[in-house]
Amino acid sequence: MILSAEIILPVSYSPILNAAILIENGRIRDIGKKDEIINRYRSHEQMEFKDAALMPGLVNLHAHLELTALKGRIFNEDTELMHWILRLVDEKKATSADVISSGSEKGITEAISTGTTTISDISTNGESLYKLKKTGIRGIVYKELLNFDDTKALSCWKKAIEDIESLRKDETALLSIGISPHSPYSVSPRLLGLIKEYAEKEGLRLTMHVSESREEIKFISEDKGPIKDIYLKRFKWDKYKRQVFGDCKSPVEYLEKEGLLSPEFLLAHGVHLNNDDIKMLARKGVPVVHCPRSNVFIGVGVAPFYNLISEGITVGLGTDSCASNYSLNMWDEMRFAYLLHNRINDKKITAEDIIRAATINSAKALCLDDKTGTIEIGKEADIIAVRLPKRDTDTYRDLLLHTMPNDIIMTMVAGKIIHSSGIEGFKNVN
Ligand SMILES: [Zn+2]
Known part of the structure; x- marks a missing residue:
């Protein structure tokens, strides 16, 4: 499965704009610019989160x-x-x-x-x-x-x-x-x-x-x-x-x-x-x-x-x-x-x-940082999709100050979606 969004905040390194993540068997296999990831893994199902950020759970x-x-x-x-x-x-x-x-x-x-x-x-x-x-x-x-x-x-x-x-x-x-x-x-x-x-x-x-x-x-x-x-x-x-x-x-x-x-x-x-x-x-x-x-x-x-x-x-x-x-x-x-x-x-x-x-x-x-806590290749896919608020210069601060419960579009643990607020925030491209 490929998840894409306007911005990815991996937390362990700088945010990536217009980015995507490839997930296989519950793990993060690749991360990069959306076009590149989609071209590289054409056969994979895609899930696009518009006006949203993907970040670690x-x-x-x-x-x-x-x-x-x-x-x-x-x-x-x-x-x-x-x-x-x-x-x-x-x-x-x-x-x-x-x-x-x-x-x-x-x-x-x-x-x-x-x-x-x-x-x-x-x-x-x-x-x-x-x-x-x-x-x-x-x-x-x-x-x-x-x-x-x-x-x-x-x-x-x-x-x-x-x-x-x-x-x-x-x-x-x-x-x-x-x-x-x-x-x-x-x-x-x-x-x-x-x-x-x-x-x-x-x-x-x-x-x-x-x-x-x-x-x-x-x-x-x-x-x-x-x-x-x-x-x-x-x-x-x-x-x-x-x-x-x-x-x-x-x-x-x-x-x-x-x-x-x-x-x-x-x-x-x-x-x-x-x-x-x-x-x-x-x-x-x-x-x-x-x-x-x-x-x-x-x-x-x-x-x-x-x-x-x-x-x-x-x-x-x-x-x-x-x-x-x-x-x-x-x-x-x-x-x-x-x-x-x-x-x-x-x-x-x-x-x-x-x-x-x-x-x-x-x-x-919790000694679980080999599995979760960041978006990095090899880690398990514990990822959330959060609706982006009005833009400021600092995405971290923007999210922190404005995110309300209904802005959490999706919660995923080990590649499995365990919460979604409905499909209006994203569309399944395939
Ligand atoms: Zn206590």
Whole structure:
């Protein structure tokens, strides 16, 4: 199949005007000027996208699809993450399994119809794997684990391993399983050690919420604050802090001590990383997922996006869940990130930086950059067609500022169209 459009944004190199892509067996086989490609491969079916751009599909690096049904139900005015989490737990308990399940499906539909071709989803029971499988999207589903009681680490892990191994039997070429120990303050060191050992042995990816709030830093470095108060009052876990974190001054220091930091470990949020943390992450090659709307929604602050990329850290973008955001649309996330960081960093962050974060950098963060994230020969054809808005001098900025959901004409994963907004935007030439 040949896809052609007014412009192709490969992301890894300069845009090509009036260009085409040859796709065979789900992979990109050739890219070039439209006339040349059509002449070279005359027998292939053609699909022309008029007034549109072809670009790599978007990679949502941090989602919790199972929380989509909680959209608009939790707003945190006291800006404390722990109270937000406790409300989330209560709201989830009060919501039926059917509502949660259909919420996940709606979330996946929203992601695909707005151009997401890969999703990195954290799931308490792994159910999203089966929902994602039906759609043809690419992704990693991380089984989430949360237990701070070290005496229960083994029993918790025994149950988890059964679930993980059962989920792994249903992995596909597009979908794989990872593990998400929730955070340094909510997973005991023993459980963390068991997770790490298994993930290393089996080559599974890990992701964790780290340095998301000031409360977390205060708890780990000073043994104070709302997390400690909640642990004392609700769980009577008064001795844990000193036993677990010792003299660590930050969550990153603790994770380094526990041997977690590596390119296979995806750090989520990192809002309150200090300079030493950032240098450590750069040294260890740890990728970071930035979720700007969620951070502002919950009120935890703004992550040091510019400092992270300046240190050469791979930073991707994620929407987080609809419990702390208002959409799973990566264009909304990119737009917000661009406006925020372009302004607070003296215009040093460009629209191209943000689109790279949501495509190739997010793919790199998942170790999937050999398959997706750019339009390059040899990669799998994860491509979207986006209607071009009114012309500016910068196509990246133009798309970023103007793309709305109905501008996504087509979403393709591994050469298969999994969403199209109808045929009015393109015509099949043959
Ligand atoms: Zn999250």
